Amino acid sequence: MRLLCDEMLGSLARWLRLLGVDVAYVQGVHDDVLAQQARDEDRVLVTRDAALAARVPGSILLRPPSLDCPTAVGSILFLLYRTLAKVRNPREPRGEPPLTTSAPRRAIVSHYRRS
Numbered sequence: 056m057r058l059l060c061d062e063m064l065g066s067l068a069r070w071l072r073l074l075g076v077d078v079a080y081v082q083g084v085h086d087d088v089l090a091q092q093a094r095d096e097d098r099v100l101v102t103r104d105a106a107l108a109a110r111v112p113g114s115i116l117l118r119p120p121s122l123d124c125p126t127a128v129g130s131i132l133f134l135l136y137r138t139l140a141k142v143r144n145p146r147e148p149r150g151e152p153p154l155t156t157s158a159p160r161r162a163i164v165s166h167y168r169r170s
Contacts, residue, residue: 056135059098061089064117066124067101071131086110101131 057077060068068080079098081089086104090111093100100107100114108116115134117127 057096057098058115058131059089059093059096059100061100061102061104061107063103064101064127067117067127067131070124070128074128074132076132076135 057079058068058071059079059081060071062080062082062084065080065082068078071078079092079096081092084092086107089100090107092098093111093114100111101117102108102114103117103122105116105118108114115131117130
C-alpha cells in the first residue's frame with residue numbers, strides 16, 4: 056500500500072519511511088491538487104482533515120487532531136497489517152462467525168473505503 060501524507064503529517068511520513076512504508080509527502084498544495092495526486096499515483100491519502108478525507112475514497116483520517124506521532128504510526132501500521140497480511144481468523148475453521156475487521160469504537164484511525 057502506497058501512502059500520501061498531507062502537509063500536517065511530516066513527522067508521520069518520516070517515521071513511516073524509516074519503517075519501510077512507501078510514503079509521499081507534499082507541502083503547500085491545495086486540497087484538490089492533493090486529492091488528484093492521490094488518485095493519479097494510486098496512493099492512499101493520510102490526513103487529519105475530515106472534509107478532505109471524506110472527498111477522497113480510500114483515505115485514512117487520523118483522529119483526534121491532537122494525536123501524537125508514535126500512536127499514529129502504530130495505528131497506521133496496524134491498519135496496513137490488517138489490510139496486507141489478511142490475517143486468518145483462528146475462529147473461522149470451527150464454524151464460528153468471523154471477527155469483524157472494523158476498528159473498535161475507541162479507534163483513532165478511520166479508513167474511508169474505496170467505492
